[in-house]
Amino acid sequence: MTLALELVGIGKSFTMHLQGGIRLSVVADVTFAVSRGECVVLAGPSGVGKSSLLKMIFGSYRCDRGRILVQRGAQQIDVAAADPRRILALRRDTIGYVSQFLRAVPRVAAIDVVAEPLVAGGTPRDLARREGAELLRRLNIAGSLWGLPPATFSGGEQQRVNIARGFLPNFPILLLDEPTASLDARNCEVVVELIAERKRRGAAIVAIVHDEAVRDRIADDVIDMTRFAAAA
């Protein structure tokens, strides 16, 4: 099995300067690895640092300690130490991230929100839109909505646009933060299928999923995040 992602001794705390400089420990000494074609689910109660850890892998949060080793082709890149340009490059071709909430840009149509990561990676816009449309159709987003900005969509619709955007490029690493939280059973099923397809194509996936039925179907490994709770 080829490793796609490896976390070694990751530690993180927040210093809240506006609250008298108190330090909130988030996680300590997080160590695990994810192979190609494998889905690892992070488990544990709210506040245990699951979302923070995904953000650290994506480079949105900084790490205090440790290494986040990402395989990009033949190269290995440590996200925890990489300069901004390298992290941006990883986001263009290696790491996809489906956040909990869609950050909608005003005026941009849903179809372009979905196609954008592909276009940024060099795919012609027409082709990216066609592929995006196919995925939106699969996720049961009505064609009449594709040309509209998602800001006014329902929570479930926004989440499906977000999922389509994250799944459209065929990235080797996929980070999923509660992708099925606001979906009905039918759409949940589509997401489970998409995850299975991605695994077959060799993607390494790190997911946060509270629904136990979904978790049991997608997880190859479950990591109990309470193991990494920082000593206060």
Place this chain on the structure above:
Amino acid sequence: MMASDDAPLLIAEGLTKWYGRQLGCRDVSFSLHAGEVIAVVGESGSGKSTLLQLLSAQIEASAGRVLYRMRDGATRDLASLGEAERRLLARTDWGYVHQDATLGLRMAVSAGANVGERLMAVGERHYGRIRGAALGWLDRVEIDRRRIDDSPRTYSGGMRQRLQIARNLVTAPRLIFMDEPTGGLDVSVQARLLDLLRGLVADLELSVVVVTHDLAVARMLSHRMIVMKGGQMVETGLTDQVLDDPCEAYTQLLVASILPP
């Protein structure tokens, strides 16, 4: 977005500006690559406008220097350029988008002449081609072609700002400086302008230094951010990193002060 050529387009080294005993900015260093958008944020008086003027060679640094990779590939210290070279750079390879469009436009001539003028400055003399380019750019910035012969005085604030952008981009510059490009516009006009800028920056692979006090604008447009306070750089990093995981007390205060809609 990333150029195959890995040398930075612009390098600021220890940039410092004193106005007499008053500090403009102190010891600012960073580099900007092709296709990168960097936002400089901070409150009034933080030194962000001084920094923009230093970078665009409008004022002289008290210490430090700005290096720029010219179109021929040679990286030059801006202070070593002659006045003519510097003017040519500003007219061709750079753009400057002012908050107040009347500073970036010539209000007494038509919209078409505003766009065409920059082409003529680089030697284009063929009227048909100039007019064709002007029409093409009006389309691109979503201004009705029929308004080409009107003076920008008759334009709305949002249209003037879009015309200013067209005027800047007609010479295919590689680097654009923007000073509060959406300041003073209505929210809906601002959204349209931001959307347009985002598209142009990505399509044309422009490098941009944008000064703004609006963190939402920085979030939408930029890859990286520099936070300034009291003339100094207090924090820098990826835009989402600085906004989602601010480390410095001042950045945390800025981020915590955003009003949710």
